[in-house]
Amino acid sequence: MNTSLNTKIYILITFLVALWCAGIFAAPVLQHAGFTGIANCAYSFFSRICHQNDTRSFHVEGEKFGVCIRCSAIYFGFLAGLLLLPLSGALKRIRVPNRMLMIAFMIPMLVDVAFNDTGLHISTTMTRAATGILFGGVMPWYIVPLLIEACLQLVHKKKFQSLYSGVCEYVRKTQ
Amino acid sequence: MFEKPSKLRPALLGGIIVGAISGIPGLNLLNCCCCAGILLGGAMSVYFYKQEFTNEMPPMESSDALILGIVAGIIGALITTILNATISLLLGPVETQMMRNIMEKLMQKLEDRGSLPAGTMDNMRDQFEQAIKEGGTIGGILRSLIYALILYPIFSMLGGLIGFGMFGRKKPPIQQQPPLQ
Numbered sequence: 001m002n003t004s005l006n007t008k009i010y011i012l013i014t015f016l017v018a019l020w021c022a023g024i025f026a027a028p029v030l031q032h033a034g035f036t037g038i039a040n041c042a043y044s045f046f047s048r049i050c051h052q053n054d055t056r057s058f059h060v061e062g063e064k065f066g067v068c069i070r071c072s073a074i075y076f077g078f079l080a081g082l083l084l085l086p087l088s089g090a091l092k093r094i095r096v097p098n099r100m101l102m103i104a105f106m107i108p109m110l111v112d113v114a115f116n117d118t119g120l121h122i123s124t125t126m127t128r129a130a131t132g133i134l135f136g137g138v139m140p141w142y143i144v145p146l147l148i149e150a151c152l153q154l155v156h157k158k159k160f161q162s163l164y165s166g167v168c169e170y171v172r173k174t175q
Numbered sequence: 176m177f178e179k180p181s182k183l184r185p186a187l188l189g190g191i192i193v194g195a196i197s198g199i200p201g202l203n204l205l206n207c208c209c210c211a212g213i214l215l216g217g218a219m220s221v222y223f224y225k226q227e228f229t230n231e232m233p234p235m236e237s238s239d240a241l242i243l244g245i246v247a248g249i250i251g252a253l254i255t256t257i258l259n260a261t262i263s264l265l266l267g268p269v270e271t272q273m274m275r276n277i278m279e280k281l282m283q284k285l286e287d288r289g290s291l292p293a294g295t296m297d298n299m300r301d302q303f304e305q306a307i308k309e310g311g312t313i314g315g316i317l318r319s320l321i322y323a324l325i326l327y328p329i330f331s332m333l334g335g336l337i338g339f340g341m342f343g344r345k346k347p348p349i350q351q352q353p354p355l356q
Contacts (some may be wrong), residue, residue, distance in 0.1 A: 013247060044318075044322070045322055045325075045326075048206070048322050048323065048326055049206060049207075049209070049210050050207060050209075052208045070209075071209055074209055097339050099340060099341055102340075113208070123316070142336075142337065142340055143333060143336050143337065143340075146237045146240070146339060146340055147237075147241070147336060147337045149237045149238075150236070150237035150238040150240065150241035150336070151238075151239065151241075153236050153238035156239045156243070157238070
């Protein structure tokens with residue numbers, strides 16, 4: 001297996017996920033710094049995927065994050081899991097853990113949501129953050145190996161090979 | 176040698192699921208939970224694709240799931256934008272008022288039961304008004320389309336990969352043992 005290519009794809013994925021998380025954090029920082037135009041664009045972008053309820057969001061200097069506590073926990077948990085992924089050797093050997101384990105890690109979050117909506121218990125910042133981090137933290141073990149495998153398959157397919165080599169040559173020339 | 180089935184139909188079906196969930200008011204609340212509707216559409220496109228495979232065909236690969244998810248996301252983004260624009264432009268102010276009333280009643284019920292914190296209704300009302308205002312202009316529709324074209328393929332692709340992990344892997348064929356003599 002081409003481990004150097006695996007590492008390159010992993011670094012690219014990590015960079016993109018970090019960029020996503022930075023966007024969530026940047027929205028309130030930009031808003032506070034007075035860049036309201038860009039901040040509004042960021043809020044509008046993330047409003048497509050989150051309710052952005054003020055009372056259910058983390059705040060920086062009085063301004064809410066781009067997404068709610070639960071979503072923030074999932075995304076930042078995903079980033080943390082992604083950073084820990086190489087330690088488990090998942091980059092060297094493409095292997096997806098048992099799917100039941102994923103469902104097991106998803107259950108606390110689903111229970112928290114369902115019980116809150118039915119009025120059986122009231123979700124708190126702690127339950128939202130903890131269950132979100134738990135779910136987001138394990139997802140890289142299920143998604144990233146498959147994503148790397150898929151990218152490797154595409155790179156080795158003939159019609160994508162010419163595109164890939166063209167991009168590599170362009171990068172080499174610009175360096 | 177048998178070839179893999181065409182990806183067009185499953186991608187289209189997945190895209191319709193994404194578009195319907197994201198574009199129909201009320202159903203689109205599902206996307207507030209980490210784009211669950213979009214993830215579902217991506218996963219379903221992989222499920223539909225898997226159904227078209229026969230034993231003679233080469234097995235489905237993760238790259239197929241990746242492409243299916245992305246295409247379903249793009250189709251879903253287009254359908255959502257068209258649905259949203261149609262609702263805003265064609266249905267007019269009477270239906271908008273009707274939708275507003277339904278939403279307010281639903282939110283009030285949830286707030287009374289304690290499922291929603293106080294102040295959520297104002298927040299949702301602002302978002303609804305903003306969506307109506309944006310939906311009626313060309314700029315708003317274009318901005319909505321650009322955001323959807325960035326977000327939906329990403330989440331639909333993730334849904335596709337999750338779907339591949341759940342039901343895409345081909346089980347090894349059961350080898351028949353020769354009868355014992």
